[in-house]
Amino acid sequence: MSSALDEDTRRTLDAGRETAGAMLRSAQKDLQKVFIVFLVGFIGSFYALRLYIWEFLRNVTEARMSAATAEDLQIIAQTPFDVILLQAKIGLITGIIMAIPVFLYFSRDALEERGWWPSTPVARWKIAAGGLLSATLFVAGLVYGYAVFFPVMFSFLANNAISAGFKPTYSIVLWAQFIFLLTLSFGLAAQLPLVMSALSYTEIVPYETFRDRWRYAVVGMVAAGALFTPPDPFTQIMWAVPMLVLYGFSLYLAKVVVTAKRGSERLDVWTAAGRHWNLILGVGVVGGFLVYAFYAYGGLERANDLLAWMGTSRRLLTPGSTLPVTPAVALAVWTTAGGLVAGAVGFMYFVYAELEAAVEPAEVGDPTEIDLSALDADGIRAAPPEAFADLSEEEALTMANEAMDDDEKEKARAILERFDEAEERRAAEGEGEGDAPQSASEEIGDRASRAGGTFLDEFTDGETDEDDIGGYYTDVAFILDSLTSRAFRIAAVFGIVLASTFGWLYTGGIGRVFEQFLSQLPDDVTATDQIEVVALHPMEALIFEVKFSTLIAVLVTLPIVAYYAWPALRERGFVRGNRNLIFGWVAALVVGLFAGFALGYTTVAPTVISYLVAEGVRAEMVIAYRITNFFWLIFFTTAGIGLLTDVPVLMLLLNTAGVSYRTMRDRWREVTVGILGFAAVATPADVMTMFLVTIPLMVAYGVGLGVLFAVTLGGRRDLSGSEPSEGDQGADAEV
Structure with a gap:
């Protein structure tokens, strides 16, 4: 194995092993302390989960749900060891995280010898201030997530599942992992001001880069909100707006840090704030008065009227409803908080202005x-x-x-x-x-x-012959380049189909499909109401809807892509004939798809699912199918039959366009890899399911080859009306 590694890699691995050994030797006498810290974190988090945190997370999940929705929500353990192993896993991670800083501190001598420890002593107050700011930002992210975002998101997800006819029965493992992952994401996202300030101060990433690329940051944050949150506009706003505000604050803090560094001892922050203490105090007083006036003079009622006019059921709460104090005390707390926030904003503004003025413009010399x-x-x-x-x-x-x-x-x-x-x-x-x-x-x-040059040059030795990978790359690049001018139309069709399909499923279409399909099953299966579809993950229903909508959008968009790519394909010798043939292709494929779908929907799917349900009912079991598994089973036994029917049809159509029987026979490996890739993306994350999709498709491909062999007389002619090339004839003769 070592011979497969180059000299630099071996040297790096040896240095890493040596450093790890030196750190262990340096901290050897203090390893007991490190282990004690790990043990405290492990045991503390284990029992905290057992005594307090599970109940707290359950309350957060149900905070914004109606009584009926909260009653339908269930959190289950799928195996006898789910809870205990989950607590042990979380305790282990917590213990390791707590022990790592202690271990690094005790092994600092070994790190100093290798130059991995700060050589210049840092003032303790700076370390304490940085740690306090980091902890404050982390806690602020958690407070926002648990107090605002999580309750609204879980309420939406549960209501969406129930409205579709499913029961939110969350697995405790998937539910806890989902919550802790979002918790970590909010806590880390809150560190953005520190990260941007540190990168700007060290000039690893100049401040001007963050400032000039803010548009990309906005697009990225909005896109992340669209991808990783429910498709409710209110929830996406709750995700994107705090992130944008945080980015703006990070820009400000980075500017202050960089300006102070470039201003270098020409201005002190506290001195700059002291020059404007009266204005900062005035801004704070005005901010506190505005908060008081909002609650005391009808602002809350007007805001709730506006929310009602917008059609949302959400309302702002009165002071005292979220705090264990009287309304008068709560109003005083909110007024004080508003004054402090306004004063902080005034402080940041005047400090920024002073620092900006302190940086003298550079003298312009001879260019x-x-x-x-x-x-x-x-x-x-x-x-x-x-x-x-x-x-x-x-x-x-x-x-x-x-x-x-x-x-x-x-x-x-x-x-x-x-x-x-x-x-x-x-x-x-x-x-x-x-x-x-x-x-x-x-x-x-x-x-x-x-x-x-691209990495492909390493494989092609600079050649672009049609028989090697360089030729494939050239062909693909040429075809993709021909689609550039039509990219907007293709993307528009894909987006419209995706949005329409998702909107239909999201507004109850998936529930109607479920009910219609149940009506196809025998009465002895449905009469006992034994079939129940559950969501084990909070996002499971939405993820299925997105995947299914994407698959439909791809199937609809493929003919359009083929239509616009046809001239390039014809120029590269892949197809022959006029591209208007695509319309006939689409008609033939649609007929095959619907014929197979009708067979699957009326016969195959009811027979398969009735058999599976009957076996479970006979064993007196509760039938609770997971959303993804149940609906993919319906899809594979209905539309999947149509797709299998379309495989031989498509192969015959390709032959009419000039793709020879020999080409399709010799390229079966590439087809297999493509089908495996499609199954890995479009099916549930299950190896067995992936092969259950791949094997029938390859069987259908084999059937298509058999049909082509018979129709083309073993490849001696094709349906396009032209004779095969001499190379094809010679190869067929050899075969």
Whole structure:
């Protein structure tokens, strides 16, 4: 095994083992203390879960549910060891997390010898302040999650499952993992101000990058909210708005830290705040008065009227309803909190203004004296045109070559682009023709293209022959490039079908399908009301709806993709004929799909499920099928029959377009890999289910090959009306 590793990898592994051994030796005399901390974390969390936390999490889950919904909600243990093992697992993780900082502290001598421990002593108050701020942000994230987000989200998820005809019967393992994962995500997301400030202060990521790319951050946060939260707009707003506010606060804090560093001893934060103490106090008083006026002069009632007008059932609560105090005391608490928040905002504003003013603008020198070799790619592009006015071709080429040697391809490209711009300006002014820089750009561009080649070059040795992987890559790139101009239409169709299907399922369509399907089963199966579909995971119903909607959208979009890709496929020799054939293809495939679906829905699915249910009823068992398993079973035994029917039909259609029998016979391995990939993505996370999908599809592919063999006389002709190539004939003769 060691011979498979290169020298650098072996050296890194040896250094890691040596460091781990040195840390253990350094902390050897204190390992008992580390173990005690681990044991305290393990036992403490184990019994805390047992005595307090399970009940607390149950209360959080049911906080916003109606009495009927809370009564339907059940949290179950699927095996006798679920609860005890879950508590032990959480206790183990908690103990390790608590023990790691202690272990690192006691092994600091070994880390210092290797330069992995801060060599410059850091003031304890700074460490304490940083730790306190980190803990405060983490707790704030947890408070928001448990007090606001979780209750609303669980209420929505449970109501959605019940409205679809399912019973929210959560597995304690899946339910707890889901809660703890979201807990960790909220706590870590709250660390964003510290992370951005640290990255900006150390200039690992400049502050200007965070500031200029804020649009990408907004899109990313909104997209994350759309993907990882229920599709309720109110819930997505509850996710996205706090994240955006947090990002804005992080930008502010990073700006303060960077400005203070660049201002370097020219201004003290507390001195800057002291100059405006009266204004900060005034802002705090105004903020507290506004909160008091909101509750005391009808603002709460107007806000609730607005929520009612918007059609939501949610309402703002009066003071004292969430705190164990009288309404008067609660109003005083909220007023004080509003004043403190407003004062903090005023403090941040005036400190920011003072720090901004403290940074003196840099003196502007002669732009022709800028050292271009010391700039990075962004600096080259931002440099004034005068810096390139006297730059010769030889100097530009030398700097670009040096940048290439330093593996700075972007800088090399930027130098040549700016040089070309300078040459164009000189040509426009009658000072030159600009032919030379073009040859220089071509020379260095050739180096850049070789240095920036794809990983496929390692497999193809730079060749793009049609018989190797480079040829496949070229074909795929050519076909995808032909779809670029139609990407918006394709994406629009995909999005419309996905949204429409999901909206139908989400608004009760999945429940209606369930009821309609039950009506197809025999009376002796449905009369006892033995079939019950449950959700073991809070997001299970939504995940199934998204997966099913995506599958339908893909099936609808594929003919459109084929229609627009047809000219490129024909040019690369994959198909022949006019692309209007696609319409006939779609008609044939739809007929095959619906014929197979009708057979499955009326015969196959009822027979299979009736047999399975009858066996369970005969054994006097409670039939509680999981959503994903039950509905995928319905899909595979109904629409799946139609898809299997379409496989031979599609193969015949491909043959009419010029795809030979030999090609489909020789490419069975690629087809198998593609089907396995499709099954891994589109089916539940179960290996057995994946193979239950793959094997029937490959059998259908084999049937299609048999039909093609008979129709094409063993590959000697095809349905497109043209004779096979000499290569195909020779191969068939050999066979």
